[in-house]
Amino acid sequence: MRGRFLGILVGLLAFAQGFAPKDALSYRPPEAALQSRRLALAKTQLSLAKLGLAGRAQLRYGDELTASAGIALDLGEEKRLAAEKAVIEAEARLRAAIRDGVYRALKAHAALWKAEAGLRAARLAVALAELKQQAAAAKGAGPLALEDARNALEDARIALAEARLEAEAAAAEARALGLVGPAEPATLAFALPPARADRAARLALALAEARAARARRDLLVLSADLAYQEAVALDLKAETAGPSLGLEVGPKNPLAKSGAWRVALAARLSLDPAAWTAVRDAELAAQATRLQNQEAERRRTRRLAEARTRVRLAERRLRLAERRRGLATSRQRSARLRRERGVGSALDLAAARLEAARAEAEQARAWGAYLDAVKAYLDLADGEWRVR
Numbered sequence: 105m106r107g108r109f110l111g112i113l114v115g116l117l118a119f120a121q122g123f124a125p126k127d128a129l130s131y132r133p134p135e136a137a138l139q140s141r142r143l144a145l146a147k148t149q150l151s152l153a154k155l156g157l158a159g160r161a162q163l164r165y166g167d168e169l170t171a172s173a174g175i176a177l178d179l180g181e182e183k184r185l186a187a188e189k190a191v192i193e194a195e196a197r198l199r200a201a202i203r204d205g206v207y208r209a210l211k212a213h214a215a216l217w218k219a220e221a222g223l224r225a226a227r228l229a230v231a232l233a234e235l236k237q238q239a240a241a242a243k244g245a246g247p248l249a250l251e252d253a254r255n256a257l258e259d260a261r262i263a264l265a266e267a268r269l270e271a272e273a274a275a276a277e278a279r280a281l282g283l284v285g286p287a288e289p290a291t292l293a294f295a296l297p298p299a300r301a302d303r304a305a306r307l308a309l310a311l312a313e314a315r316a317a318r319a320r321r322d323l324l325v326l327s328a329d330l331a332y333q334e335a336v337a338l339d340l341k342a343e344t345a346g347p348s349l350g351l352e353v354g355p356k357n358p359l360a361k362s363g364a365w366r367v368a369l370a371a372r373l374s375l376d377p378a379a380w381t382a383v384r385d386a387e388l389a390a391q392a393t394r395l396q397n398q399e400a401e402r403r404r405t406r407r408l409a410e411a412r413t414r415v416r417l418a419e420r421r422l423r424l425a426e427r428r429r430g431l432a433t434s435r436q437r438s439a440r441l442r443r444e445r446g447v448g449s450a451l452d453l454a455a456a457r458l459e460a461a462r463a464e465a466e467q468a469r470a471w472g473a474y475l476d477a478v479k480a481y482l483d484l485a486d487g488e489w490r491v492r
Contacts, residue, residue: 122285122286122287122288123213123278123283123284123285123287123288124213124288124290125210125213125288125290125291125292126292126491127209127213127283128206128209128210128212128213128281128283129206129209129210129489129491131205131206131208131209131281131282131283132202132205133201133202133204133205133208135201135204135205136198136201136202136205138201139194139197139198139201140198142194142197142198143191143194143195143197143198145194146187146190146191146193146194147191147194149187149190150184150187150188150190150191152187153183153184153186153187153188154184154187156177156178156179156180156183156184157175157176157177157178158175158176158178159173159174159175159176160173160174161173161174171354171355172352172353172354172355173352173353173354174350174351174352174353175350175351176348176349176350176351177348177349177350178346178348179346179347179348179349180314180318180346180347180348181310181314182311182314182315182318185307185310185311185314186311188307189304189307189308189311192303192304192307193304196304196486199486199488200483200486202488203479203482203483203487203488203489206489207475207479207489208281209281209283210475210489211472211475212274212277212278212281212283213278213283213287214287214468214469214471214472214475215274215277215278215472216271216274216275216277216278216283216286216287217287217288217289217468217471218274218465218468218469218471218472219267219270219271219273219274219275220271220274220286220287221289221461221462221464221465221467221468222267222270222271222461222465223264223267223268223270223271224461224464225267225458225461225462225464225465226260226263226264226266226267226268227264228454228457228458228461229260229263229264229458230257230260230261230264231454232260232451232454232455232458233253233256233257233259233260234257235450235451235454236253236256236257236451237250237253237254237256237257239451240253241253287468289464289467289468291422291426291467291471291474292491293419293491293492294478294489294490294491294492295490295491295492296412296415296478296481296485296487297482297485297487297488297490298485299404299405299408299484299485299486299487300485300486300487302397302400302401302404305397305400305401306397308393308397309390309393309394309397312386312389312390312393313390315386315389315390316383316386316387316389316390318345318386319379319382319383319385319386319387320383321344321345321347322345322374322379322382323373323374323379323380323383324344324371324372324373324374325343325344325345325371325372325374326343326344326369326370326371326372327341327342327343327344327369327370327371327372328341328342328367328368328369328370329341329366329367329368329369329370330365330366330367331365331366331367331368332364332365332366333364333366336353336354336355337352337353337354337355338351338352338353339351339352339353339354404484407484408481408484408485411477411480411481411484412481414477414480414481415474415477415478415480415481417477418470418473418474418476418477418478419474419477421470421473421474422467422470422471422473422474424470425463425466425467425469425470425471426467428463428466428467429460429463429464429466429467431463432456432459432460432462432463432464433460433463435456435459435460436453436456436457436459436460438456439452439453439455439456439457440453440456
């Protein structure tokens with residue numbers, strides 16, 4: 105019972121305190137766990153590709169039951185390079201999933217903060233419109249002025265209903281991410297890390313070049329076969345096409361001589377025109393990959409510079425919004441003091457409160473725009489959210 109009470113108390117305290125941007129930084133989306141498992145699988149496949157081993161076993165029943173087995177060692181680079189590329193891509197997907205999740209949580213904070221400030225501003229706008237309507241009636245304003253005051257009040261009430269809907273939607277989105285309570289009116293400044301090297305593009309080029317080399321080796325294939333037969337048949341093969349090594353163990357060949365080694369050397373020259381054109385096609389594909397990488401890197405460098413500038417501009421706007429909010433808060437404090445001394449009007453105080461609430465909502469909006477700019481840069485740089 106006591107534990108349950110403490111749990112409820114902790115939950116109420118968390119709700120009362122709300123959540124800050126730093127709480128959003130620890131959010132991890134469900135997709136991150138999936139991408140983590142895919143990365144582990146890709147690393148396992150890379151380990152197997154580095155070994156280069158493959159095996160087979162076969163049972164055959166005809167006149168009698170026979171068994172055979174074989175193991176092969178692939179000494180080529182294609183499988184290893186493809187597996188390394190898959191690991192790099194899996195790592196990038198995991199970073200992107202975490203980056204997207206943190207961005208979603210940060211944007212939920214910004215949206216809820218903006219909605220809550222907007223809701224306060226809408227309530228204050230209704231109060232101000234009511235005061236203006238009362239003041240117009242007290243002054244004996246004409247029918248048109250009174251109608252304008254009623255319309256202004258109705259407009260403020262509609263805006264208040266819309267603000268409630270926005271606040272409810274923002275709170276629901278935050279709760280879906282495990283962020284409970286009101287949004288603290290706070291911001292963070294994020295570092296812009298250097299762009300991560302595009303290792304996947306480099307491996308794609310290395311893989312294209314390895315395929316071109318493989319196509320050239322396929323034109324002239326040299327092989328050696330060392331066989332021995334006793335109770336079973338042993339066959340060791342080596343070939344330059346992979347290059348590869350293979351060992352097979354199978355049933356004894358009744359027509360072959362037992363206890364003797366047999367060596368065979370062979371050379372195979374391809375006369376198929378398609379094989380020769382395939383070599384040129386693979387070489388051109390490697391050249392095209394190199395040109396694509398260079399162009400992609402050039403575009404990325406330019407876009408990174410633009411994104412870095414946009415982040416700086418968005419941060420300047422955020423700081424400007426903070427200063428404007430500070431000024432609005434100071435004016436609200438001055439209006440309250442004047443009201444307490446009896447030299448200020450209720451209209452002046454209501455207007456100052458509305459200005460302060462709207463300034464806070466504008467700061468929250470600038471915070472969301474800053475997050476958008478940082479996210480765009482991090483996507484290009486393949487970076488992570490880090491507080492500066």
